[in-house]
Amino acid sequence: MKSIVLLYILSLSLLTYLFSPEKYSYLYIVFCGINYVIFIVLYFFAERKKNYFCFETLFFIALFLSTQYYPLFVHNQMDTSRYFMFLFDFDENYIPKASALSLLGVGGFISAMLLVRTKQISIGFQYQQLIPLDMLYICSVLSFILYFITGGYAQLASQYSGGDVIESSGISAYFMVLSPVFMIVAIVLNFIKIKTKYNNFKISYISRIGKITVMGILGLLLLAGSRTLTLQMLILIMALYSYLFRPISLKLTLTFILIGITLMFTVGYLRGLKEGSTKFYLSDLFMDLLITNRASFTALEYVDKFDFTYGETMLGTLLSPFPFGQNIAIRFFDLNPNRMMSSLLYTEYTLGSVTTLGLGTNIIADLYFAFGSIGVFIFMFALGFLVKKSSVKAQYSIFSLLIYAIITSYSVFLVRAEFFTFLRVMLWSIVILFIVTRTKSSWKKF
Numbered sequence: 001m002k003s004i005v006l007l008y009i010l011s012l013s014l015l016t017y018l019f020s021p022e023k024y025s026y027l028y029i030v031f032c033g034i035n036y037v038i039f040i041v042l043y044f045f046a047e048r049k050k051n052y053f054c055f056e057t058l059f060f061i062a063l064f065l066s067t068q069y070y071p072l073f074v075h076n077q078m079d080t081s082r083y084f085m086f087l088f089d090f091d092e093n094y095i096p097k098a099s100a101l102s103l104l105g106v107g108g109f110i111s112a113m114l115l116v117r118t119k120q121i122s123i124g125f126q127y128q129q130l131i132p133l134d135m136l137y138i139c140s141v142l143s144f145i146l147y148f149i150t151g152g153y154a155q156l157a158s159q160y161s162g163g164d165v166i167e168s169s170g171i172s173a174y175f176m177v178l179s180p181v182f183m184i185v186a187i188v189l190n191f192i193k194i195k196t197k198y199n200n201f202k203i204s205y206i207s208r209i210g211k212i213t214v215m216g217i218l219g220l221l222l223l224a225g226s227r228t229l230t231l232q233m234l235i236l237i238m239a240l241y242s243y244l245f246r247p248i249s250l251k252l253t254l255t256f257i258l259i260g261i262t263l264m265f266t267v268g269y270l271r272g273l274k275e276g277s278t279k280f281y282l283s284d285l286f287m288d289l290l291i292t293n294r295a296s297f298t299a300l301e302y303v304d305k306f307d308f309t310y311g312e313t314m315l316g317t318l319l320s321p322f323p324f325g326q327n328i329a330i331r332f333f334d335l336n337p338n339r340m341m342s343s344l345l346y347t348e349y350t351l352g353s354v355t356t357l358g359l360g361t362n363i364i365a366d367l368y369f370a371f372g373s374i375g376v377f378i379f380m381f382a383l384g385f386l387v388k389k390s391s392v393k394a395q396y397s398i399f400s401l402l403i404y405a406i407i408t409s410y411s412v413f414l415v416r417a418e419f420f421t422f423l424r425v426m427l428w429s430i431v432i433l434f435i436v437t438r439t440k441s442s443w444k445k446f
Helices: 002-018 025-045 055-067 067-072 094-114 133-149 151-163 171-199 209-225 228-244 252-276 282-290 295-304 312-319 325-333 342-351 361-395 398-409 421-437
Strands: none
Touching: 002 094, 002 398, 025 055, 025 067, 025 094, 055 094, 055 252, 055 282, 055 361, 055 398, 067 094, 067 282, 067 295, 067 312, 094 361, 133 151, 133 171, 133 209, 151 171, 151 342, 151 421, 171 209, 171 228, 171 325, 171 398, 171 421, 209 228, 228 312, 228 398, 295 342, 295 361, 312 325, 312 421, 325 361, 342 361, 361 398, 398 421
C-alpha cells in the first residue's frame, strides 16, 4: 500500500509542477489545493497512525495556510488591503506555479516519511538520577536574567508596543537562545525521568523548580507581547506527552487546533475593537501565516530575473549556531549581509532596502531562492527523513527524542521561516545534553 501511495504522490507532484501554466489559472490552483489535501489523507491512511499530535499534522496544516490558502480563498475574492503584505505589487501569473511548487515540496516531504521504515518497539531509556534537572532549569533562569540585564527584554517589549524600538547589546540575542535551550533539555530529561520512574504522567511529577521556571519565563514573554516561544514550548510538551505516554487521536488533535483558533479569533476580535474596527474575517485568524504566501510568488519572480542564490541566502541560519560565525563569513568572504537570508533578500527586493519592517519568508520560498525547484524537493525530502528517522529512534535514544521534540516544536513556525531556522537551538541543545550526560558522575544529586 505504501509503495502505491508513494508512487502516486511522487509522480503527481512532479508532473503538476512541470506542467504548471505560465498564466494565472484559478482552476489549476484549485487542482493543486485539492491534491494537497488528497496527499495528506493518503499519507495518514498509509501510515495508520495512532498518535496525530505530531510534527506532520501541524506542519501540513501550517504549510497549507502559508502556501495554498491565499491563492484558493483570498486572491480576487476579498479586499486584501487589510493585509499590509499585499499592498505591494506582485505578478499574479506566478500564483499557479507557486501552488504547484508547494505541492512538490510536500510531495518530497511525504515521500521521505513513507520510505523510512517504522519500527514499533517498547520505549526504553537508561535515565541516570544524577542528571541535574534543577540545575538546568536554574541555568535557564540565569540566562533569562542576563537577557533582561543586557536590554533584550526591553527591546522585545518595545517591538510589540508600537513605539520606538529600544536597542539592546548584541550579546543579549545569545542569552535569549540559551534560556530556552536549557529549558528544552531540562523538559525532555524531566519527561524521560517520569517515563522511566513512573511510566505514567502527572503534573506533580514535574520538578517544582521546573514548573516555576517554565511558567515564569513564558509568562514574562507573553507580557512583552511575544507568543512564539510560549506556543513552541506548549507544542513541545504536548508532543512529548503524546509520544511517551498517551497517543492523541485525530479528533482530539483537531479539537486542540479548534480551541487554538477560537482563542486567536477572540484575541483578534478584541484587538480589532480596540483599534476601532468592527470587521473581522476568517482569514484574519491565520494572518501570520497568510501573509507569507506572497514570498512564494516573489521568489519565482526574483529567480526569473536574477537567477538562484545558490545557497547564499541559507548561510545566515546555517552559520547561526556558531557565535560570530556570520560576521566572520561576511568579513573574510566579502558577503552581502542582505543576501545571507531569504527574508532579507525578499524584503530588499520588495521595498528597495532592508528596514525594520521585515516581510518574512516561507520555507518553500527560502529553498527556491537558493536552489530552485530541485532544492525544494531535495531539502523537503531531507526534512521528512529527519522527522521520521528521529521519531523512530526516539523510542530508545535520548538524543533522537530531543531532536524530535525540538523539530516538532518548530512545526508551525518553520513554514514561515528559513529552512535552517531550528538549527541553532537543535545543535546547542545537543551539545548541552552531551555535556550533561557525559559528566553526570561529577554532579551531586539535586
